Amino acid sequence: MATPPNTRRPDELTLEVVELIGDIVARYHEDYESAAAEHSLTGAQARLLSLLSLEPLPMRKLAQKLKCEPSNVTGIVDRLESRGLVERRPDPADRRVKLAAATQEGRRVAKNLRESLRFAREPLAGLGREERLALRGLLQRMLRQPES
Amino acid sequence: MATPPNTRRPDELTLEVVELIGDIVARYHEDYESAAAEHSLTGAQARLLSLLSLEPLPMRKLAQKLKCEPSNVTGIVDRLESRGLVERRPDPADRRVKLAAATQEGRRVAKNLRESLRFAREPLAGLGREERLALRGLLQRMLRQPES
């Protein structure tokens, strides 16, 4: 390798990049929360609804994807259900399981939410196609690293 | 420009990159929260303590940096103060102002916290120096975009 990665202690450049990523994370979050707020959703509700807009999921699976306790999911689904964006269905294969599914209205809101995510356009607007390709490659390699 | 950035609707590549950034954000957050938890801190407490480990700040300024209401900062500082990690000092120049400052113990914890942030090493470990330089440049350009 040209430059053996120093795994002992992060060098100056690495720290700089980590800080930049922190800024990106902060910016992304701000954006996500305010997009959710525009639809009278909290961040957690928006994330859950986005997941369900793809496919119905059991509560347990939702908790795994959101990385929280199942008991927490109950409340979030309750609030979305009371607004008619989500519904609970029985799982025909296992009567213990309840499948949470987005309603038609829920899918509509999720779609609007996706489209109002400004982060999709603004920060990337300054990058040309080649740069986006390069960025994609770098990010993919970062994510390929071991999980925990 | 070689490839005029399409500002109307995001193309396939852009969407892909946005999704990758979402993954990075999720990964960063997980990492940050679990690093904070290792020190018996919540994410909000860890962020506030990190800010104060650099310099004392008035409550008002903290609220601005954390992008929340000042009344919220009161509680977070309260909890950190009750654990001896932060203290409130009067501002000699303005008696309305209270300066929150990390104690010596608070700075020690903040330093440990920084060092236990695995995200600093793992995801970047797979990238060589040139790639980190490229990534830094791309991220910097993304952040240079207009605020809101």
Place this chain on the structure above:
DNA sequence: CTGAATATTTCAGGTTGTCAAGTAACGAGG
């Protein structure tokens, strides 16, 4: 059929967050 395991909910308790109201101090104009 029994008992361990799984899926979900409920409840208590803590943290984060908002908003409105209250207190203290600053600062400018009369």
Place this chain on the structure above:
DNA sequence: CCTCGTTACTTGACAACCTGAAATATTCAG
């Protein structure tokens, strides 16, 4: 000097998020 508007912070009420433990219903292995 005094008053008035502004600023900094805190308090209280309330909602959402989150965890952990206990309760219920169902599944599944033996």
